[in-house]
Amino acid sequence: xxxxxxxxxxxxxxxxxxxxxxxxxxxxxxxxxxxxxxxxxxxxxxxxxxxxxxxxxxxxxxxxxxxxxxxxxxxxxxxxxxxxxxxxxxxxxxxxxxxxxxxxxxxxxxx
Amino acid sequence: xxxxxxxxxxxxxxxxxxxxxxxxxxxxxxxxxxxxxxxxxxxxxxxxxxxxxxxxxxxxxxxxxxxxxxxxxxxxxxxxxxxxxxxxxxxxxxxxxxxxxxxxxxxxxxxxxxx
Numbered sequence: 001x002x003x004x005x006x007x008x009x010x011x012x013x014x015x016x017x018x019x020x021x022x023x024x025x026x027x028x029x030x031x032x033x034x035x036x037x038x039x040x041x042x043x044x045x046x047x048x049x050x051x052x053x054x055x056x057x058x059x060x061x062x063x064x065x066x067x068x069x070x071x072x073x074x075x076x077x078x079x080x081x082x083x084x085x086x087x088x089x090x091x092x093x094x095x096x097x098x099x100x101x102x103x104x105x106x107x108x109x110x111x
Numbered sequence: 112x113x114x115x116x117x118x119x120x121x122x123x124x125x126x127x128x129x130x131x132x133x134x135x136x137x138x139x140x141x142x143x144x145x146x147x148x149x150x151x152x153x154x155x156x157x158x159x160x161x162x163x164x165x166x167x168x169x170x171x172x173x174x175x176x177x178x179x180x181x182x183x184x185x186x187x188x189x190x191x192x193x194x195x196x197x198x199x200x201x202x203x204x205x206x207x208x209x210x211x212x213x214x215x216x217x218x219x220x221x222x223x224x225x226x
Contacts, residue, residue, distance in 0.1 A: 004153075034214060043115070043201050043217030044154075087154070097142055097161070097207070098169060099215060103153040 002027045006088050006102035013078055014110050021073040021105045023088030033071050034099065035064050036087040044087055078109045113138045117202050117218035124192055125226055132187040132221045134202030141207040143185040144169070144215070145177065147198040154201065160185055161207065192225040199223075 003026045013019055025033065032051055036044035048057040050066040057064045061082060063074045073086055085106045089099040115136045124130055136143065144159040146169075156169030160179040174196055176188040185204075189196060200221045206213040 043219050046214040049214060098156050098159065101154040103151060
C-alpha cells in the first residue's frame with residue numbers, strides 16, 4: 001500500500017527565514033509526486049509534479065526536489081502570503097489513477 | 112475560467128436523510144474523483160470515474176454512491192447519512208489524455224455535518 005508521511009506537522013517561520021518541508025513516501029513504482037498548496041476553506045491548488053530522482057522544479061520562492069525515498073519543498077525568504085498547508089501526494093504505476101496524500105504541513109509565516 | 116464547481120459549500124443534515132452533493136467541471140476532463148478530508152487522516156479517495164458510465168471504489172466507499180451519466184458531472188450521493196460521514200468533501204478532475212501526469216484540479220469543498 002502506498003504511504004506518504006509529511007513532516008513537520010506545523011512550522012512557524014519569521015518572514016525571510018528559509019526552511020524545508022519533508023515528504024517521505026513508499027510506493028510500488030513511482031509514476032509521479034505532486035505538491036499542492038491548500039488555503040483555509042479552499043481546495044488544494046497544484047504546485048509541482050516531479051517524476052524521477054534528481055528532478056527539481058521551481059516557482060517563485062518555492063523549489064521542490066525528489067530523491068528515491070523523499071521529496072523536499074524548500075521555501076526561500078518566505079512572505080506572509082506563503083502561509084498555507086502544503087500537501088504532498090504520490091501516484092503509482094499500479095492502480096486506478098489514485099493520488100495518495102500525506103496529511104500536510106501547516107506553514108505560518110510571521111511578519 | 113477552468114474550474115471544478117461543487118454545491119453546496121455547506122450542508123447540515125440529520126441522520127438518514129438522503130442528500131446529493133453536485134460536482135461539475137468545464138475542462139472536458141475524463142477523470143473525476145471524490146475525496147474526503149478529515150483532521151489527522153488527510154485526503155482519502157471515496158470513488159472515482161475514468162469516463163462516462165465508468166466508476167469504481169476508492170479507499171473509503173462505504174455509505175456513498177456516485178454516478179457519471181455525463182462527462183462534466185459527477186454527483187456524490189449519501190442515501191442514509193450517518194454522523195461519521197461528517198467531513199469536508201472535495202471533488203477533483205484531471206485529463207487522462209494530456210500526456211505526462213495531468214494534475215488534479217479540485218473544487219472548493221463541501222463541508223457536511225450530519226447530526
